Amino acid sequence: MKNLLKKMAILSIAMLVFGCSEDGATGATGATGAAGANGTNGTNGTNGTNGTNGNANVIGLADVTTTPASWTPTSPSQTFWSTTLQIPEITQAVYDRGIVSVFKKFQGGIWNPLPYSYNNESWNQGIFLGGINIFCVSNSGNAINNPAAQTFRVVIITASNRMANPNTNWNNYDEVKTALKLKD
Numbered sequence: 001m002k003n004l005l006k007k008m009a010i011l012s013i014a015m016l017v018f019g020c021s022e023d024g025a026t027g028a029t030g031a032t033g034a035a036g037a038n039g040t041n042g043t044n045g046t047n048g049t050n051g052t053n054g055n056a057n058v059i060g061l062a063d064v065t066t067t068p069a070s071w072t073p074t075s076p077s078q079t080f081w082s083t084t085l086q087i088p089e090i091t092q093a094v095y096d097r098g099i100v101s102v103f104k105k106f107q108g109g110i111w112n113p114l115p116y117s118y119n120n121e122s123w124n125q126g127i128f129l130g131g132i133n134i135f136c137v138s139n140s141g142n143a144i145n146n147p148a149a150q151t152f153r154v155v156i157i158t159a160s161n162r163m164a165n166p167n168t169n170w171n172n173y174d175e176v177k178t179a180l181k182l183k184d
Contacts, residue, residue, distance in 0.1 A: 061087065061154045063105070066134075068148045079138035081147055086131045089156050097159035100127045102134070103173050105151040111173035120144065155182065 070083045090100055102125045103111040106118070115124040120140050126133040134152065138144045155176055162170075168179040176182065 061089065061156070063151050063153050065149055065151045066147065068146050071136075071146050071148070073146075078143040078145075079141060081136045081144070083134050083147075084131055085134065085152065085154070087154055087156075088130050090127065090130055090132070092129060094156055094158060095127065095129055097162075099157040099162050099170055100132065101155045101157070101170050101176060102132060103153045103155070105153070111153060113171040113173065155180070 064085050066083050071081045072083065074080045074082050087100075094100065102114045104114060104116060104123055105111055112118075114134070115122065117123070117139060120138060120142070121144060122135075122137045122139055124135045124137070126135070132154065134150075136144065136147045153173075157170070157176075157180070161180070165179045169175045
């Protein structure tokens, strides 16, 4: 064993002494070796989960309640009533590419989207820059009473938020509330 260690030590010293060039010049470049075989492709990793959508581009306005004086009969037989809600947040960009959802509060605190028919009345809306017209129309052609105090909720969704929530039913208040993190 001692002889083997001595031989290895002598060989190491000889390699150090004789392996170095005296002038330190670099030797000639050797020939390029053959290309190695291609490796196998790895497997794709799993996709991460999507993050929660925010509501930076959503305007959930405070409830708007009408009064009897805010309604105007638009037909002499009082089968058609209208009122106008001034909503300056309905900008040209919202009007062109966004969504304006209007919900009417019914008994028991249930929010229904407009348009909506209930008993002898149909409720509808018309959106314009800076506001909304609300209509209450008789389904039977008979006169209906002044709608009086009615509560509406307006939710304005920009185009970017609408596209970020493609599976949301914008006519279902619970889905809108959940998707856009609205607070009652």
